[in-house]
Amino acid sequence: MSALLTTALVFPAGLWYLALLVAPLLIVVVFSFGTRATNGGYEPGLVLNNYERLLQPQRIEPFFTSLWMAIAGTIGCLLVGLPLAYFIATRAGQRKGLFILLLVIPFWTSFLIRTYAWLIVLGRENLGGFIGELVGDPDFRILGTPAAVLLGLVYGYLPLMVFPLYVTLERMDRTLVEASKDLGAARWATFRQVTLPIALPGLITGSILVFIPMMGEYVIPSILGYGRTFLMGNALVDAFIQTRNWPFGSAMAVGLILVMLVTITIYVWFVNRGRHGRDVSVL
Amino acid sequence: MADQLDDILRRAAHNRIPRRSFLAAAGLLGGSTALAACSSGGGGASAAPSTGGEATFPPAGDVEKQLFMYNWSDYVNPDNMAAFQAEFGVEKFQYDTFANNEELLAKLQAGATGYDIACPTAEYVPAMVEGGYIQKLNWERIPNQKYINAAFKKQGWDPNDEWQLPKDFGTTGILYRSKLVTEPVTSWQEFFDLAKGKYSGKVVLVDSMGDVFVMPLKMLGKSLNSVEKADLDEARKILLDLAPHVLALDSDTYQDKLASEEAVLCLGWTGPILELRANADTADIKYVVPSEGSLYWLDTWVLIANAPNPNAAYAWLNYVHDPEVQAAETNFTGYGTPNDEAKKFIDAEVLADPAIFPPDDVMSGLEGAVDTSGNEQRIDIWQEFKSAIGG
Amino acid sequence: MSLSATPDTPLPGRRATLSERGGETPDVDIVDVTKRFGDITAVDAMRLSVARGAFYSFLGPSGCGKTTTLRMIAGFEQPTAGEIYLAGEPVAGVPPYQRNVNTVFQHYALFPHMNVAQNVGYGLRQRGTTKADEARRVGEALELVRLSGYERRRTWELSGGQQQRVALARALINQPTVLLLDEPLGALDLKLRKEMQLELKALQQEVGITFVYVTHDQEEALTMSDTIIVMHHGRIQQQGGPAELYERPVNRFVANFIGVSNPIDGKLVEHDPSTGRGVVQTDRGLRLTGLVTDPDARPAPGTEVIVAVRPERLQVEPATHAAPPADGWSSVEGRIHQGTYLGDHTEFRVATDIAGEMVARRQNAAGAAAIMGVGPGDPVVVRWEDSANLILVA
Missing domain, CATH: 3.40.190.10 (Periplasmic binding protein-like II)
Structure with missing residues (x-):
């Protein structure tokens, strides 16, 4: 009876997973072994050719570019997001809601529009030119550099880092910090030994939340990077849009998923190892 | 700064043909592609290819009260649309936009059959033919095609001039x-x-x-x-x-x-x-x-397979190549027209612009x-x- | 020991405070400390010395300023005015992690990401104690709180009482000058709380460290403390040993907060400051002789006062068998309103014309037999000795 009820209640969620997560993934895997139809798209097949092409040096490069940009972006989000989340959770007092709102409001605007806005802010008529004058280099520019892409990545995904961090920090018992200080740990020692370990689940969640979309990002490198920083997302767009080679694009997507899985596994293992091997569920 | 952003966004969204652009996509255009998403009521018959020997065309009928067009943004002169509606009694003229040919292809592939007319670039026509997304044109119902310059006819993408009507280049x-x-x-x-x-x-x-x-x-x-x-x-x-x-x-x-x-x-x-x-x-x-x-490049008009309003569609295809109407299109879009007769009515400045109408050599x-x-x-x-x- | 928290003659400062203690440096010295939060004065001009090796309790209702005082000693709050000395050193501006005091928090505040041993050793690690030394001392501390063998356990696997002991061990291992305890038993059930009270007291005597304990539970304070500081509205009402507070409450607040008493309104007609003896004419014609409990009070004749009498000092006798009036005794007539048998004693509520409703408690061991047959409505005589009369001026 109750088993039946449980089944009935779980069924919609299961269907959701099946239809929107498992099935598309399977389709991508199946496509990755197919061939490109004459006029583009997918033709059934069972070839490894798409994966072989992935291993060409010029195909490997964007993987690494994406990887290090996403890692740098995640670290950037962490460096900005952790103090911000800490401030909102512990120091903002009555204005917590306001700060959260300020963080959310930009999300009501299209991502594309916000990225275009950076194009102007960093442009030669504004910040880019200003810094150029300061350093005395008329050709100085921010746009079209990896730094601009990195900035865009950090800006674009920061809230995804801040929210999980905020939630864990906000839930944290504040007297733990007092207890630590009471036992002789100064501020930084307390942060390192108490606040950070307790915020770790949020930190891991946030890092994964920003890392994954950064690995697939293509709008920011196109607009702020002037197409000079060529990431996996751009390679995927080229495969699906410019060349309409779905099987090759699918192989690339499978490769991207594998790279992300490996990276995240290493990351989670590494972070958990730092917790003296204590058993902690991460996600 | 706000003005600058406004300019960029306006252009990014309404570049007349943001060709092969993927960024200007739906995010910016409040784009009404809803029709494509929800009107697959026509069912699986959409992919029925109309190939083989002598084409048989369905008989002409009364012009329907509506017309659904899928096109690049800002790619048809609104005055012409209004005039067409008035002349043929088309009460609803739905104009949905795509950002690139791939989006158009993907929508049709996904089974969107609610559209009557679309506007792919010529090199994409073969893929649409093969997919069975479009139907052959009955030239008897488009007499104005006689104004199309022969240089644009019988090209690689449509060797027998069966599937598309040149729009502009x-x-x-x-x-x-x-x-x-x-x-x-x-x-x-x-x-x-x-x-x-x-x-x-x-x-x-x-x-x-x-x-x-x-x-x-x-x-x-x-x-x-x-x-x-x-x-x-x-x-x-x-x-x-x-x-x-x-x-x-x-x-x-x-x-x-x-x-x-x-x-x-x-x-x-x-x-x-x-x-x-x-x-x-x-x-x-x-x-x-x-x-x-x-x-x-040449953009072309095509008639979608199982178009719900074929008579209104044909009415439009012929209407738009009326020389005076076509001239208004050229003046509006700023792209060259393959319609020779229309040149008589095009603004002199536009006509003399070698960027739009390159010299013969x-x-x-x-x-x-x-x-x-x-x-x-x-x-x-x-x-x-x-x-x-x-x- | 002074009965008064705020002596009439202000002390000139630190040196004088020290001299009061005969030169021995108190563990904690609070000199004219005031703490305000916005418009609210949480602690008002407090002056207090905590002697070495004793068990002190701050007792008072919530919001009386007791926890704020504790937090100022720990360093979590800074006084708005005044100075706090720890072992003779002023600690203004000294952060908590540089003060040699440790706190046991109300909800223990055990680190959830550490096991028992890691929690207990936390303070030692901050001082760079070697691993071997840490392990040894953690073992000792856990033994002290009877938790040997729990080193590897997760803190949230432990019962409330066990968590409490971990918190104690974690604080004591640092050998603080003073251990601060902020209502640490509040979260435990009654039986466990009673056990822990005795255990805490024994532990304090064993380690010899000064305990400063905050509670709103008078029974808890009476059970454990050498000295109780009763607080109300940010001020110390009275300071003294448990018996002193119960037998000689200096004002109505203390008399009511610690134990129960029967208040009788009246006017002071005589007062001898040298002995404290006073005579009160009550509003309904009773003349009571007793002790003016506040030795510093100099009430003028005619001052409105209250005579408080503890319930266990009242004797209740059936009117038919009442003892004759005697010198040094007061008696009033009344009728039983309610009698409640409570095992070891019986509580009577007696309606009297002269002193209103009076509550009396009689031990059931002896002398109770005579009253056993008495029920509601029966006429009785309530009698008590003059020594039971506590004259409260404030």
Whole structure:
């Protein structure tokens, strides 16, 4: 009876997973072994050719570019997001809601529009030119550099880092910090030994939340990077849009998923190892 | 600053043909593609191919009260739409937009059958035929097609003129700021030399494989559609040679980079010319079709398979090529028309613009694009080129 | 020991405070400390010395300022005015992690990401104690709180009482000058709380460290403390040993907060400051002799006072068997309103014309037999000795 009820209640969620997560993934895997139809798209097949092409040096490069940009972006989000989340959770007092709102409001605007806005802010008529004058280099520019892409990545995904961090920090018992200080740990020692370990689940969640979309990002490198920083997302767009080679694009997507899985596994293992091997569920 | 953003967004969203642009997509256009998403009521019959021998056309009927069009943004003169509605009693004229041909293809592939008319670029027509997304045209019902210049007929994408009605055309060429680039720019070779030399780092290319390959292949005197390995090997060298000097690959905002003088040389399309020319600060913009020859593209009208309003669709296809109506289209879009009779009514300034209507000798050097996107060597070179730009 | 928290003659400062203690440096010295939060004065001009090795309790209702005082000693709050000395050193501006005091928090505040041993050793690690030394001392500390063998356990696997002991061990291992305890038993159930009270007291005697304990539970304070500081509205009401507070409450607040008393309104008619003896004429014609409990009070004749009498000092006798009136005794007539048998004693509520409703408690061991048959409505006589009369001026 109750088993039946449980089944009935779980069924919609299961269907959701099946239809929107498992099935598309399977389709991508199946496509990755197919061939490109004459006029583009997918033709059934069972070839490894798409994966072989992935291993060409010029195909490997964007993987690494994406990887290090996403890692740098995640670290950037962490460096900005952790103090911000800490401030909102512990120091903002009555204005917590306001700060959260300020963080959310930009999300009501299209991502594309916000990225275009950076194009102007960093442009030669504004910040880019200003810094150029300061350093005395008329050709100085921010746009079209990896730094601009990195900035865009950090800006674009920061809230995804801040929210999980905020939630864990906000839930944290504040007297733990007092207890630590009471036992002789100064501020930084307390942060390192108490606040950070307790915020770790949020930190891991946030890092994964920003890392994954950064690995697939293509709008920011196109607009702020002037197409000079060529990431996996751009390679995927080229495969699906410019060349309409779905099987090759699918192989690339499978490769991207594998790279992300490996990276995240290493990351989670590494972070958990730092917790003296204590058993902690991460996600 | 807010004004600047407004300008960029307006152009990004309403660039007349943001060709092969993927960024200007639905996010910016509050775009009403809802119809495509929810009107697959027509069912699986949509993919029924209408091939084989002598085509039999369904009989003509009364013009329906509505018409559903799927098109690039701002690509039809609204005055003509209103006039058409009044003349034929079409109460509802739905105009939905796509950002690129791939989006159009994907929508049709997904089974959207609610549309009557769409507007792909010619090289995409074969894929639409093969997919069974469009139906053959009954020329008896489009008498105005007689005004189409023969140069646009029986081309590779539609050898028997069965599937598409030419809409308008444009070219790929060189845009440059003549105020800043005083050297002559008449050929791809000169473009290449200047880009590598004096104007290194001030060069923008549109982010479009087919268009960028035009430069090296034409410099080599080859067909821009070449898929010969030897040709492409040579083209690769030229592209990699150019890569370090490129400022940006940008299909969406290259106009702004030219306007701000961040870039002075550009491999691009004619789209931004009129607006840049209209502004006193950027009136020195020049557009050149290089002497080695270049690419011309043709956008076409097609009739969707199982169109719900075929009579209204035919009424529109014929109406739009009425010379006076077509002239209003040209004046509005700023793209060349294949309709010779319409030239009589086009604004003199537009007609005299070599960027829009290249002179005959230039026209003869143009080559229509074939879909070469399936060639793996091109794709590999393209990716290598893109990676080299960053490094 | 002074009965008064705020002597009439203000002390000139630190030196004088020290001299009061005969030169021995108190563990904690609070000199004229005031703490305000906005418009609210949480602690008002407090002056207090905590002697070495004793068990002190701050007792008072919530909001009386007891926890704020504790937090100022720990360093979590800074006084708005005044100075706190720890072992003779002023600690203004000294952060908590540089003070040699440790706190046991109300909800223990055990680190959830550490096991028992890691929690207990936390303070030692901050001082760079070697691993071997840490392990040894953690073992000792856990043994002290009877938790040997729990080193590897997760803190949230432990019962409330066990968590409490971990918190104690974690604080004591640092050998603080003073151990501060902020209502540490509040979260435990009654039986466990009673056990822990005795255990805490024993532990304090064993380690000899000064305990400063905050509670709102008078029974808890009476059970454990050497000295209780009763607080109300940010001020110390009275300070003294448990018996002293119960037997000689200096004002109505203390008399009511600690134990129960029968208040009788009246006017002071006589007062001898040298002995404290006073005579009160009550509003309904009773003349009561007793002790003016506040030795510093100098009430003028005619001052309105209250005479408080503890319930266990009242004797209740059936009117038919009542003892004759005697010198040094007061008696009033009344009728039983309610009698409640409570095992070891019986509580009577007696309605009297002269002193209103009076509550009396009689031990059931002896002398109870005579009253056993008495029920509601029966006439009785309530009697008590003059020594039971506590005259409260304030």
